[in-house]
Amino acid sequence: MIKHLRSAADLDAATATLILDTAGEMAALAGREVKKLPTLRGRTVVNLFYEDSTRTRISFEAAAKRLSADVINFSAKGSSVSKGESLKDTALTLQAMGADAVVIRHPASGAPHRLAAWVDGSVVNAGDGTHEHPTQALLDAYTMRSRLGRLEGLKVAIVGDVLHSRVARSNVLLLTTLGAQVTLVGPPTLIPIDIAAALSPATKVSYDLDSVLPDMDVVMMLRVQTERMQDSYFPSAREYSRRYGLDLARMRKLPGHAIVMHPGPMNRGMEIAPEVADSSRSTIVEQVANGVSARMAVLYLLLGGKA
Amino acid sequence: MTSYLLRGVSVVGAEPADLLIRDGSIAAGPAEGAEVIDATGLVALPGLVDLHTHLREPGREDAETVETGSRAAALGGYTAVFAMANTSPVADTAGVVEQVWRLGREAGLVDVQPIGAVTVGLAGKQLAELGAMATSAAGVRIFSDDGHCVADPRLMRRALEYVKAFDGIIAQHAEEPRLTEGAQMHEGEVSTRLGLTGWPAVAEEAIIARDVLLAEHVGSRLHICHVSTAGSVEVLRQAKARGVRVTAEVTPHHLLLTDELAASYDPVFKVNPPLRTAADVRALREALVEGVIDIVATDHAPHAVEDKECEWAYARPGMVGLETALPVVLSVLGERWDLIAERMSRTPARIAGLTGHGTDLAVGDPANLTLVDPSARRVVDPSELASRSRNTPYAGTTLPGRIVATFLRGKPTVLDGKAVK
Numbered sequence: 001m002i003k004h005l006r007s008a009a010d011l012d013a014a015t016a017t018l019i020l021d022t023a024g025e026m027a028a029l030a031g032r033e034v035k036k037l038p039t040l041r042g043r044t045v046v047n048l049f050y051e052d053s054t055r056t057r058i059s060f061e062a063a064a065k066r067l068s069a070d071v072i073n074f075s076a077k078g079s080s081v082s083k084g085e086s087l088k089d090t091a092l093t094l095q096a097m098g099a100d101a102v103v104i105r106h107p108a109s110g111a112p113h114r115l116a117a118w119v120d121g122s123v124v125n126a127g128d129g130t131h132e133h134p135t136q137a138l139l140d141a142y143t144m145r146s147r148l149g150r151l152e153g154l155k156v157a158i159v160g161d162v163l164h165s166r167v168a169r170s171n172v173l174l175l176t177t178l179g180a181q182v183t184l185v186g187p188p189t190l191i192p193i194d195i196a197a198a199l200s201p202a203t204k205v206s207y208d209l210d211s212v213l214p215d216m217d218v219v220m221m222l223r224v225q226t227e228r229m230q231d232s233y234f235p236s237a238r239e240y241s242r243r244y245g246l247d248l249a250r251m252r253k254l255p256g257h258a259i260v261m262h263p264g265p266m267n268r269g270m271e272i273a274p275e276v277a278d279s280s281r282s283t284i285v286e287q288v289a290n291g292v293s294a295r296m297a298v299l300y301l302l303l304g305g306k307a
Numbered sequence: 308m309t310s311y312l313l314r315g316v317s318v319v320g321a322e323p324a325d326l327l328i329r330d331g332s333i334a335a336g337p338a339e340g341a342e343v344i345d346a347t348g349l350v351a352l353p354g355l356v357d358l359h360t361h362l363r364e365p366g367r368e369d370a371e372t373v374e375t376g377s378r379a380a381a382l383g384g385y386t387a388v389f390a391m392a393n394t395s396p397v398a399d400t401a402g403v404v405e406q407v408w409r410l411g412r413e414a415g416l417v418d419v420q421p422i423g424a425v426t427v428g429l430a431g432k433q434l435a436e437l438g439a440m441a442t443s444a445a446g447v448r449i450f451s452d453d454g455h456c457v458a459d460p461r462l463m464r465r466a467l468e469y470v471k472a473f474d475g476i477i478a479q480h481a482e483e484p485r486l487t488e489g490a491q492m493h494e495g496e497v498s499t500r501l502g503l504t505g506w507p508a509v510a511e512e513a514i515i516a517r518d519v520l521l522a523e524h525v526g527s528r529l530h531i532c533h534v535s536t537a538g539s540v541e542v543l544r545q546a547k548a549r550g551v552r553v554t555a556e557v558t559p560h561h562l563l564l565t566d567e568l569a570a571s572y573d574p575v576f577k578v579n580p581p582l583r584t585a586a587d588v589r590a591l592r593e594a595l596v597e598g599v600i601d602i603v604a605t606d607h608a609p610h611a612v613e614d615k616e617c618e619w620a621y622a623r624p625g626m627v628g629l630e631t632a633l634p635v636v637l638s639v640l641g642e643r644w645d646l647i648a649e650r651m652s653r654t655p656a657r658i659a660g661l662t663g664h665g666t667d668l669a670v671g672d673p674a675n676l677t678l679v680d681p682s683a684r685r686v687v688d689p690s691e692l693a694s695r696s697r698n699t700p701y702a703g704t705t706l707p708g709r710i711v712a713t714f715l716r717g718k719p720t721v722l723d724g725k726a727v728k
Contacts, residue, residue, distance in 0.1 A: 088616055108618035109491075109502040110572030129620070131502030169502060198499035 001301050004123040006112045008134040008173035016141070016177055022297035023142050023290070029066070030293065040069035043100040043303055048090070048115075049126075050076040050106040055264065055288070056126050060103045060135075063295035069303075072099070087111060091118035100303055104128070122302040130164045136263055137170035139294035141178060143283050144218055146290070147259050152179035157212050159185040159244060160222030160271055161233075163192055167263045168222060169199065176200040183216070185209050186244055189233040209244055213253040220261040221246050221271045237270055247273040251281065259283050308717060312338040316346035316678065318668050319353075320644030326351060328674040331717035335670045346678060349711055352648050354386025354417075354675035355633065356655040356664050358449065358478070358556060359532060359604035361625070362388075362419070364410060365403070366395025371609035371695045373407060376629070377416035379607070379694040381720035383629040384677035384710045385417050387656070387664045388607075392424040393454040399424035399435035401443035408445035416720045416728070420661065423447040425466050425477060429455045434466060441473040448660050451478035453532055454579075456514055458484050463518060467527035474660060476554075478530040479518055481539070482580065486510035491620055493566040493581040501569060503619065506581045508536040515539050519546035519553050530658060531555040533606050535580040537590035544599045554658050556604035557591050559635035560626055564588075564700060574615045574622030575700050578608070581624075592639055595650060602655045605632045609696030627694045631687060633679065634706035642681055663716075674717040683709035693726060 002010050011019070029035055045064040047057050057073065064071045074094070076082060081090060087106075094102055101122040104112050109129030116123040127133040145151050156175055162168045162184050172182050176199070183204040184191055196203040206212045213219065224244075226237050234240045241247075246260065254260075260272075260281045268274045277284060313326040327334045327341060357380065363371035373390070380388045390407050392398035398407060404421035411419020423440035427433045429452045440447040450470060457463045457479060466477050487510045492498050494505020515531055519542065522529035534540065534555045546553050560578060565585050568576040576582060594600040608625025615622050628635075633651065640646060648665075656665025666672035686705050689697040713721040720727055 086613065086617055106618070108620040110619045113572040114618055129502055130504075166502060169500075192499040194496045194499050198496040 001304070003302065004112070004116050005134050005298055005302060006116060006123060006125045007132050008137045008170040008177070010134070011174065011177060013177050016138070016174060019138055019294070019297045019301060020142050020145060022301060023138070023293040026296040026300070027290070027293040030289070036066050036068060038068045039300060040064065040067040040303055043069045044072065044098055045069045045101045045103065045299060046072045046074055046094050046099040048074045048094065048102050048104045050081065051127070053105050053127065056105060059288070059291040060126060060295050062292045063299055066292070066296055067300055069299070087114060088118050091115050095119045101299060124298060124302065127166050129166065131166050132170040133166040134170045134174070135291070135295050135298055136167050137174040138298065139287055139291040140171055140220065140261060140263070141174055142290050142294050143261065143287050144259070147283060148217055148257065151175065154180040154217045155183070155215055156180050156218040156220065157183045157185050157216045158220045158222065159209060159246070161190045161224045161228060162186055162195060162222070163190045165222050171220065172199045172203055176202060183212055185212055187234050209250065210253065213250060214255065216254060217258050218261060219246065219254065219258065223263065223265065223267060224271045226270070241270055245271050245273065246276050248275050251276050251279065254281070261287060263287070310338070310341035312341040312343045313346040313351065313678065314343055316349055316351045318351045319648050320350060320642070323347070326668070328714060328717050331674055333668055333670050333672045333674055344712065348682060349678045349680055350644055351668060351676050351678055352384065352644065353652040353665050353668055354677050354713065354715065355384045355651045356659070356661065357385055357388040357605050357607070357629065358602060358655045358659060359453070360388040360390055360607045360629065361393070361609065362390045362407070363394065363609055365406065367611070369695070370611045373410035373419055374414040375693065375695045376607070376609070377411060377414040377419060378726045379627070379629040379692065381416045381713045381715070382693050382710060382726055383631070384633050384679065384713055385629060386675040386677070386713065386715050387418040387420060387661060388629070389420045389422050389449055389659060391453045392422050392451060393429055397424050397428050398422065399427050399429070401436065401439040404440050404445040404447050405443050416726070417715060418664070420659065421445045421447055422449045422451050422478065425450045425452045425457050426462065431455060431457060431459055431462065434462070434469065437470055437475065438473065441475060448473070448475050449478050449530070450475055451480065451532065453478065453480045456480050456482040456484060460517060460521065464521050464525060467522055467529060468525045471527055476528045476530050476658065478532050479514065480532050481511045481514035481518070483510040483513050486513070492569045492577070493583050495566060495584060497566045497569060501572070503569065508538050508583070511536055511580055512538040512542055516542045519543070519551045522553055523549065523551045528552045533558050533561065533580055533604070534591065534600055535561045535583050535587065537587045540590045540594040540599055543594070547599060554601045555599070556602045557595055557600045558606045559603060559628055559632045560700060561591055562588065562595065562639045563635050568700070569619070572619045574617065574619050575626070575698055577619060577622050577624050578626050579624035596640070596646065601650070601658065603632065603636055603651050604655065605629050609694050610698050611696065615698050625698065626700050627692065627696055627698055630692055630694065631699060631701050631706060633710065634685065634708045637681065637708040638706055674714050676714050677710055678712040680709045680711050681707065685709055
């Protein structure tokens with residue numbers, strides 16, 4: 001098993017599949033009355049969050065607790081970090097406290113790579129800057145596999161601000177590893193011209209959402225920050241929504257079995273219409289539930305639990 | 308003053324001969340009383356001249372001082388370095404440039420020649436008192452806002468024109484600021500993969516293209532700092548073919564390293580302009596051999612540990628380079644001694660109008676020279692650097708060549724590979 005999960009590229013097909021299978025076993029646990037395994041008793045998992053992200057932190061916290069680990073939540077706000085402590089010094093502090101795993105969310109791309117150089121324990125990337133968010137990709141893949149029965153050969157459109165999206169990067173890497181065919185869709189300003197060369201040569205790019213939809217098994221809408229407007233990535237929220245938002249009319253272009261995903265938090269009415277988000281095709285709530293199972297699987301396997 | 312006889316030295320790659328240093332100059336005639344240095348197998352080069360050094364004093368003496376930087380320079384074979392103006396306070400007045408100049412003379416290890424800021428506080432709004440710096444004791448001839456681009460085209464035009472009165476030259480840090488907001492590394496496949504904001508090649512090329520046209524329009528001299536892209540080379544090639552009075556430098560690190568190194572997220576590889584692609588490296592090497600790029604300049608940029616031991620995006624850009632420049636260039640160009648002397652000593656001295664450096668080491672020339680052992684190999688160990696900072700990208704790398712001795716006006720600053728003071 002790998003030691004750290006810093007990038008979805010750390011996972012080969014066998015390891016990724018093992019994590020998804022383990023996540024399935026963890027999900028079965030959620031149906032039981034006692035939702036707890038003793039596996040990580042006596043181990044310490046630190047959630048080191050430099051960005052506010054209640055949903056991701058709670059998901060990791062629930063995952064660690066269901067495995068009986070001791071959980072320490074360390075948020076940058078109101079801590080030594082806000083007094084100017086460096087990442088290295090924070091890392092050494094956590095190291096001295098005997099952290100077996102550090103789950104890190106950080107606004108700077110690559111922070112988990114730096115952290116891994118300073119701690120002995122496992123490092124799990126819970127989202128770094130505009131780089132990656134590998135556990136999101138794992139829970140997304142898990143959700144696709146449970147809904148559609150497979151990943152091999154699936155056609156997946158990822159729509160929106162690919163340039164700034166850590167979710168998109170991790171998904172392209174992981175889905176490609178697992179045999180899915182990814183098409184990235186969005187305005188050319190938000191899709192790096194060399195994205196396929198950078199991540200996976202099989203990745204397709206389209207600037208026309210309507211032409212892509214009829215062929216897709218999965219369409220994943222990315223959150224688009226309206227601030228991008230100020231930077232002229234697109235003229236207005238309205239125009240963005242008109243060209244790249246998923247509304248009911250567009251959803252009808254999808255094949256009958258296709259699902260709609262969103263990593264959350266959503267901008268309802270911007271990249272996704274409320275009727276679409278709340279439709280039976282939408283897996284948005286399932287994704288949250290699957291997030292706990294996927295993160296349990298990651299912690300379990302990284303910390304040497306036996307599958 | 309001690310005389311030295313360098314026995315069996317190859318002057319710039321020529322057949323071995325004896326070279327006598329007496330009274331600060333290269334001398335002829337009897338060598339009685341001279342201290343003999345066995346220079347068998349060693350090559351003498353005119354002392355290297357660096358048009359682009361950050362000595363950090365005043366302001367960041369924890370990262371480097373004029374003295375520690377001078378020592379690093381001497382150990383790297385340099386006899387003159389040009390100190391960039393982005394200190395604190397900024398070297399934008401006669402007072403600050405004279406202070407730096409005086410500190411350099413006091414250290415006495417290399418000739419420290421201050422570069423003056425083009426604009427007040429490097430703010431790009433208003434010309435600094437360029438004339439006052441030119442007529443100060445420091446005798447400033449090169450002006451640069453390095454670290455910042457003189458982005459305002461009208462201000463750049465004025466600066467180019469104004470310095471003609473005292474044969475000055477503007478050294479431009481070519482970086483279109485709006486195209487590089489938040490930029491962290493070369494924009495390309497690697498930046499896309501790593502999720503780091505890209506610094507597109509066009510941001511450099513567009514400014515160089517604009518400035519060669521401006522220099523042509525007003526008939527001024529222009530120098531381009533740290534050229535880093537193949538596209539810039541093409542712009543320069545065309546401008547030179549038209550007769551524009553433009554010169555350009557390339558750093559050792561842009562001749563050797565690529566953007567792939569950012570994949571470690573170790574900020575020791577973060578530099579501005581950023582490391583580019585292998586294709587850019589190839590084009591820069593060819594341009595240096597051809598002369599489209601005139602010189603090698605180090606952009607020696609010392610940084611304190613805490614400014615590098617952090618997240619990539621929060622780290623300061625820059626690498627130390629004085630002590631590894633010649634070995635890197637040797638590894639890139641091979642033992643083409645005349646070319647090395649041209650690109651690292653004679654041409655930079657000529658661009659700067661610096662007399663007494665970059666000579667042919669003929670009888671009567673000031674004895675500013677360095678002795679290189681080309682057969683030696685060295686593994687770069689950051690802890691052994693004389694610079695106060697440790698941010699070398701070459702840690703653990705084996706590089707050819709060792710500086711055995713350096714002489715400044717006939718006085719050794721380095722002997723047996725060690726600084727004399």
